[in-house]
Amino acid sequence: MYRIVSKKPLNSTVTQMEIEAPLVARKAKPGQFIILRVDEDGERIPLTIAGSDAEKGTVKIIFQIVGGTTEKLNHKEEGEYLQDFAGPLGVATHTEGIKKVCIVGGGVGCAIAMPVAQEFHRLGAEVTSIIGFRNKDILILEDEFKACSDRLFVMTDDGSYARKGNVTVPLKEMLEAGETFDMIITIGPLIMMKFVVLAAKPYNVPVTVSMNPIMIDGTGMCGCCRLTLHQDGKAVTKFACVDGPDFNGYEVDFDEAMSRNRMYADFEAHAREEACNLFKKGEN
């Protein structure tokens, strides 16, 4: 069992938790993920690590309530326990040789982008961050990004806060103005990452994308998280859990990944509704 050391809502649907998991905390690096189960007989879900403290033995996770399991997770309180918490899984984000980086985060993806930005900042790289949200109400982690970025662009789709537009707007402006980066790292909705790749392509700037497919075991056994990369004209199957979650953005088949991620959309919507009803019943 793994104790919830702290819990903090970041907005109405996004929550941050610190979990006591000393073995995971000792090894966790930015870009890696964990698998958790909320309770006995629960679903295994992957969540990217949003920070870790080896001395305290804690791992930070930030999650958005999207289905039954995240709904149940959000009902757990400080001092309560999670059934299972395994990791760190996946390959850490590569940082070697990158002196100037642009971090592009979207929505709850910013939670995963943040430790990556912090790591580059710690290593002395020049960090430009672009974070985007649908609107002001779901904005998260602005101060944290400010603290670790040499430059920060905040965008909202509807213009309700900071600048109106999506994350590719400032990226394109910089690239058009002749600025370049050793690496663009983008983390967020698949459609956003696809467009970041398209925006960077004319300028030949390398792009790393962080993929978040559906997973079951997360340890290289079931193959559910497979995605197709196009390498030298050949389609190659890769597994996000052991080969990723970071991949070369120019090689990823985004349309296929988006289609696969919607496989259980109906089930998820239904499961969340069920979980909500269950909790409502409990409150009455």
Place this chain on the structure above:
Amino acid sequence: MAINPKKHEMPTQEPSVRAHNFNEVALGYTEEIAVSEAQRCLNCKNQPCVAGCPVNIHIPEFIAQIKTGNFEEAYQIISQTSSLPAVCGRVCPQESQCESKCTLGIKFEPVGIGRLERFVADLHNSRSDVTVNVPESNGHKVAVVGSGPSGLTCAGDLAKKGYKITIYEALHTAGGVLVYGIPEFRLPKSIVAKEVETLKQLGVDVETNVIIGKTLTIDELFDMGYEAVFVGSGAGLPNFMNIPGESLKGVYSANEFLTRSNLMKAYRNDPVTPIMKGGKVAVVGGGNVAMDAARTALRLGAEKVYIVYRRSLEELPARKEEVEHAMEEGIEFLLLHNPLEILGYNNPDDPRDPKNGFVTGMKCIKMELGEPDASGRRRPIPVPGSEFEIDVDTVVMAIGTSPNPLIKNTTAGLEVNRKGGIIVNEDGLTTRKGVYAGGDAVTGAATVISAMGAGKLAAKSIDEYLNA
């Protein structure tokens, strides 16, 4: 008394009933049947059956005890050499092992050794008065990576000799393939849990949620004071055919399909982990895993299930009883058929059509058998112009696995072969001092009993190494 030429039949659930539930298919011998079956054993001097068993169970001796009703004594004889009798009695391919060597089998059907083993083990497990003798500690610590059949066997054998054993398991439940792979209707999970519980009573610690190669490395295990490590991390990533359409929604690896159903209980009425149920299902492959996937699909409510296998019935590698059961349950075998492409739905007028990207069918080609290939089996060759399509909603690829790279990538000096299997010598020793390995991590996908044999061999070698 004349010998009954036939094995006593295994009582089973009716095919029409069991095709719709996840309860165990085979119900097991009664005491009366078991004694009667045991009496068929000739107790021949040369004991060829023992040589046919990968863990060399003293078969005639335990059967002799059944003849006289000493069932617990029979169990004790089996458990001298096997850590998982209730499991093996159910999942071993006896027809190609012990029973294939049975002297009685020359003229008649061989003795039902597997069925007798199962009877003895189940009777033992149903008793509440059984206590485990905890052996005296010998002061040595050994780590076991993975809690599947090889790891459990290695741990059990060493624990009985007084070693302090910790098993590290990546998943949340111990048992490995016995839990995530083999379905409830063939191996009830309560039996696996019972076997694991017995090991715990022997003093074995089981640490779940620890991924060796990630959470801890092999080198760290030595730093923690373990003097030897056994790696039984299992088969790893699923293989695909590399044909068009394998990323469509509705295409599963057998590992994923079975893990969703077995480990994550997607077969229950209120699952938290989804799985595609119903419709028409094609399972590609001919091994035990393919049979398990096909029969699981049927029980999940499929209206039609096909096994698509490129060779003929004769080459089908699955355990004979499973093939027979699958056929009785109404699974259609498309033998000498090979998939060419998986077809999916695509609405050209509406890219947001929710049906887009889901499987609608599979294009297959008929095969014929040519000359024997490297495996000694006749090579299947496509018959030109014989392509046709079948309507299916779900496709399960059960064509094997490739070893998981996590341990290899984080253990300096641990060498693997061309296919990624860990290289071991005849003692189960890897290229790293003190590190032993066995099971699918070494051989690629194989059987439960061969993994147990490897775990047993490694336990013996580790014992010799630490006492040298």
